[in-house]
Amino acid sequence: MKTLGAPSPPRRRRRRARDVEPGDEPAALPLTRVTAIRAFAPIEAESAALEWLEQTLADEEATDAVVEASLALLNRALHAQAIAAEDPLQTQLAAEWAAAVRLGYGSGDQVADGEFVAAREVDARAGVPSRRQQRERDLRPQERMAAVLRGRESLDLCEPLLLRARADLDAGRSREAALQLRVGFEALLAELDGALDDPDHKQDMAALRERRGEVGEAANEALRGDLSAETTVRVGDLLGTCERVLRRRRVLRG
Numbered sequence: 001m002k003t004l005g006a007p008s009p010p011r012r013r014r015r016r017a018r019d020v021e022p023g024d025e026p027a028a029l030p031l032t033r034v035t036a037i038r039a040f041a042p043i044e045a046e047s048a049a050l051e052w053l054e055q056t057l058a059d060e061e062a063t064d065a066v067v068e069a070s071l072a073l074l075n076r077a078l079h080a081q082a083i084a085a086e087d088p089l090q091t092q093l094a095a096e097w098a099a100a101v102r103l104g105y106g107s108g109d110q111v112a113d114g115e116f117v118a119a120r121e122v123d124a125r126a127g128v129p130s131r132r133q134q135r136e137r138d139l140r141p142q143e144r145m146a147a148v149l150r151g152r153e154s155l156d157l158c159e160p161l162l163l164r165a166r167a168d169l170d171a172g173r174s175r176e177a178a179l180q181l182r183v184g185f186e187a188l189l190a191e192l193d194g195a196l197d198d199p200d201h202k203q204d205m206a207a208l209r210e211r212r213g214e215v216g217e218a219a220n221e222a223l224r225g226d227l228s229a230e231t232t233v234r235v236g237d238l239l240g241t242c243e244r245v246l247r248r249r250r251v252l253r254g
Contacts, residue, residue, distance in 0.1 A: 003032045031099060035114045036070035049105035050118065056103060063122055066103060071095050075171055092167060095124035144250070158187035162242050169239060174232045175222040181239055182219040185212070188242050196252055204245050211238060 043049045056062045075092045082090030095101065104119025105111075147153040161184030169177035185208070193205060218235050221227055227235070 003030050033114050034074055035111055036073050037111050043105065046105075046117065053103060053105055053118065053120065057120055057122070063103070067095055067101060067122065067124055072171070079171065079173075092171065098124055156187070156191045156246075158184050158191055158242075159246065161187055162239065162246070165239055166243070169232075169236055174227045174235065175225075177239070178218040178222040178227060178231070178235050181235055181242075182215050185215045185238065185242060188245065192245060192249065195249055198248070198252060201245065201248055201252075204241055204248075208238070208241060208245070214238065 043052060056066055071093065078090055078092065082088070100121055101124040102116075102119045102121050104116035106116035106118075110116055144153065148155060161180060165177045165180035165184055168174070168180055189205070189208060189212070192201075195201070214234055215238060218227065218231050218238075221231055
């Protein structure tokens with residue numbers, strides 16, 4: 001990982017405020033370059049490396065798999081860094097946020113320094129929705145954010161808790177997801193009981209109440225050690241139902 005165009009280290013004393021002219025542009029942001037190395041399966045011959053690159057780029061699913069695996073490695077590193085640094089604000093990254101994504105190969109010394117023998121740039125945002133669909137998706141959270149900031153709507157306690165459970169589960173941290181789900185699940189049952197006069201909402205809430213014991217069992221299993229594959233699937237299913245309840249509430253409330 002290397003930061004390009006990084007600003008000078010901060011001074012011990014804050015700079016004196018200066019006048020800003022209309023139209024002045026802010027300073028350019030630094031760019032962090034991250035290299036994910038497939039060290040578990042090195043390729044000895046350059047011809048074999050080139051063949052791997054060509055075959056991967058010729059198959060969209062294979063390309064997506066390499067990008068997703070690299071991103072998962074980066075997010076695991078960021079998660080470990082956040083815990084080591086006791087930083088609660090560390091965020092996880094998504095492929096579409098990248099300024100550029102490249103697949104390539106090189107010697108050990110080259111790739112360790114972010115260089116390569118050959119590489120191709122790929123579109124990590126392939127398959128994104130149309131402009132109209134994207135605009136609708138962008139506006140919905142903005143409209144809700146505006147309502148929250150104006151005091152017309154409040155955020156439920158269960159929402160950030162369940163979002164954290166989803167982040168943990170997607171990152172492969174199933175133990176953390178099970179423990180986070182337990183708290184978010186209880187908050188959802190308390191906050192959204194009777195929130196909508198809708199038969200589907202009532203059905204989902206009844207199903208969640210019936211499966212309340214499964215949430216506790218999964219959390220207790222997480223305290224003892226790694227979750228079984230069956231329990232991990234159950235946690236994902238329960239979390240998915242909770243997310244469906246929240247999505248339905250957002251849609252029906254407009």
